[in-house]
């Protein structure tokens with residue numbers, strides 16, 4: 001077998017929520033006290049709407065939430081089931097992160113959430129509140145590319161480019177934690193992202209170069 | 221000017237921009253996440269489209285009720301694709317689609333559509349021909365020479381069975397588009413490898429004239445042969461938009477649907493016998509092959525591949541119709557299959573007579589098309605050198621005494637190319653700015669970059685001085701990016717339009733230099749006299765001579781008359797160096813060497829990237845990728861990306877690409893490289909595995925279970 005599963009788990013999907021202020025589907029289900037048999041059916045949602053909801057429960061209709069994206073608060077109204085990825089793409093026009101597998105395999109949707117690299121297709125938007133969400137849109141300063149992006153350009157680490165934003169974010173998250181990576185480290189550390197065009201040769205070089213560049217203090 | 225300008229490429233040593241490894245011009249856009257793909261677009265009033273698809277491999281729709289979906293708040297249009305009575309021939313077929321104000325509402329509404337099916341018997345597997353029954357259609361027998369005699373008189377006969385399964389394109393951007401059909405106008409942002417002809421593939425179905433289409437695509441997230449036309453999702457999206465009063469609709473396939481219906485490469489299986497002499501010369505070939513390309517059958521690998529003048533042959537091919545999504549062109553259609561089957565059989569023959577396959581291949585490439593024989597001989601030598609073949613190769617099964625065995629394997633390839641039909645417009649403005657326009661698309665191969673290189677070279681300018689517009693149906697018509705024909709086509713049309721424009725500029729500037737237009741040249745941002753370079757005007761000054769009139773000139777590449785600018789026909793040899801753990805069955809690529817024939821290379825960096833990409837994709841298919849069908853349910857078991865595995869960054873070993881850039885190749889003109897390096901990987905990896913473990917693993921991909929099964933077979 002390949003190491004993909006292992007490697008993916010290194011990405012530490014967000015630990016399941018402490019249902020904070022009821023802003024989670026899980027909390028919602030508990031709140032209305034339904035038997036497990038009905039969980040996940042359309043019936044649940046219809047009955048649930050009718051049931052008087054405890055004060056700290058929201059949904060299933062759209063709810064206003066506040067995300068902190070690249071350091072700035074952003075208000076958006078989404079249903080509690082909407083993923084962070086879909087909130088960004090469908091509601092906020094932040095389209096650097098891509099929806100490719102939509103289930104935590106490919107890394108095209110990678111963002112950095114509270115300092116941790118995550119698949120944004122596998123995090124609910126409501127659960128991402130109160131944490132800083134770094135996206136590709138926040139990397140460049142003006143017209144200056146972030147050193148990771150610049151290294152991707154220098155080493156031609158992209159073809160169609162559909163995986164690239166995810167790779168750049170994964171690489172940034174990786175370098176933040178491993179400032180002196182060897183080539184072997186890079187091959188393991190970036191194993192949670194996939195590219196169909198086959199740009200890995202360039203990506204390997206790019207990540208090693210970017211790490212050196214960032215240590216040089218040019219950017220962080 | 222009465223004379224046609226000389227369009228021919230400048231000689232190698234005189235080139236200033238062509239042949240240089242410029243970085244891809246859209247790299248910064250992509251690496252900063254700013255590049256907008258059609259699937260990123262969110263025009264005002266956008267509706268989200270979602271499909272309902274068929275959960276059965278073979279069924280008839282008996283009733284469909286969309287009323288609940290239609291009544292759902294937020295739903296703006298429902299469109300039935302497969303009305304009652306429709307016979308469905310593969311799972312994932314589009315049944316209906318919904319467009320709603322949010323994607324969540326559209327998904328809920330789709331779930332409310334009630335469909336009843338009469339489930340019919342299916343066949344989804346094609347690896348065992350004996351089970352195909354009436355679904356198998358024999359293509360008839362082809363005989364060359366006297367195969368019976370060849371096999372009777374052979375000094376050695378080898379035989380084997382080999383198979384390569386259906387794999388999917390798995391483009392990271394799924395198929396689909398954002399489309400708006402309002403009155404008699406259609407605006408579309410598709411994900412397509414043929415912007416120019418997109419409208420033509422949809423217009424007749426919705427009766428909107430082609431000129432009323434506005435097709436635009438800045439970037440595309442992968443195509444590989446699977447995105448040539450508007451497809452049914454273009455039509456369905458248009459219908460949804462019209463029903464919704466002309467609001468734009470975004471309809472992109474979900475990953476599972478994309479994996480099931482939006483393109484795959486046909487399988488190929490074959491029983492092959494080879495007759496030959498002890499000196500390695502093949503004298504006879506016999507193959508019984510079969511394949512499926514989906515419900516319509518299809519997929520005929522050209523056997524024997526490359527060495528097709530073997531004097532005695534008997535060929536028999538059968539096409540199998542299965543209830544699974546239809547095949548599409550897949551980066552060198554039928555060639556990977558043919559290369560795998562042929563090279564596997566040839567390597568088995570080498571093992572049978574106890575010869576080094578490098579020598580056996582050397583001998584038998586004599587059967588390749590005459591023009592390529594010497595190329596293959598040279599490439600085999602070169603590949604052996606780079607891969608350290610002499611030192612590392614060993615006879616089968618002598619891969620060391622430990623559990624991990626190392627082995628080397630060979631594969632060969634051939635591809636055409638040429639330049640597709642293409643028109644380009646070069647505009648030179650009085651302020652000195654230059655605009656190049658061409659209705660092509662950049663699939664990630666670097667098309668934008670090479671067009672700018674050609675224009676800059678031709679006009680004696682820098683890359684930054686050229687503005688480029690591609691990806692729109694309003695631009696001069698280009699063609700599909702398929703068959704590795706794009707670089708040949710666009711480089712030639714750009715060369716011509718830019719040269720035509722330059723001639724006009726020479727005419728305007730000549731009087732000021734006291735020269736005849738034909739005495740001028742454009743070099744380093746100047747227009748000057750060829751034999752008196754001190755008579756010179758800066759580019760800007762020359763352009764000011766245009767007064768208020770810009771120059772706008774067309775150039776065309778005609779596929780049938782490339783005028784020496786582009787060409788067709790490349791050979792390739794590849795060597796895989798693998799390690800196989802005989803205890804776990806795991807195959808690891810150590811090193812992969814590709815010696816690739818080429819023509820004039822406009823950008824070596826991008827050419828190398830395309831080769832890497834092709835090889836990495838090939839490694840994926842050799843080791844991991846397979847559409848797994850379930851016999852019982854008729855469903856694809858891995859319409860996803862966790863069990864449909866692509867190669868990852870640590871799966872590919874070290875890749876060495878040797879592009880054969882030489883003056884004699886350069887003289888042929890530009891030849892595309894999208895497909896040629898993608899052909900031989902399964903062959904080389906399969907042969908390397910056999911060499912390592914001493915036994916043939918018949919079927920691709922070389923997964924641990926298959927490797928272990930082959931090893932057990934030997935031990936048993």
Ligand code: FES
Nearest residue numbers: 102105106107121
């Ligand atoms: S889209 Fe999130 S991991 Fe693939």
Ligand code: FES
Nearest residue numbers: 159161195196197
């Ligand atoms: S560049 Fe196309 S998927 Fe990575």
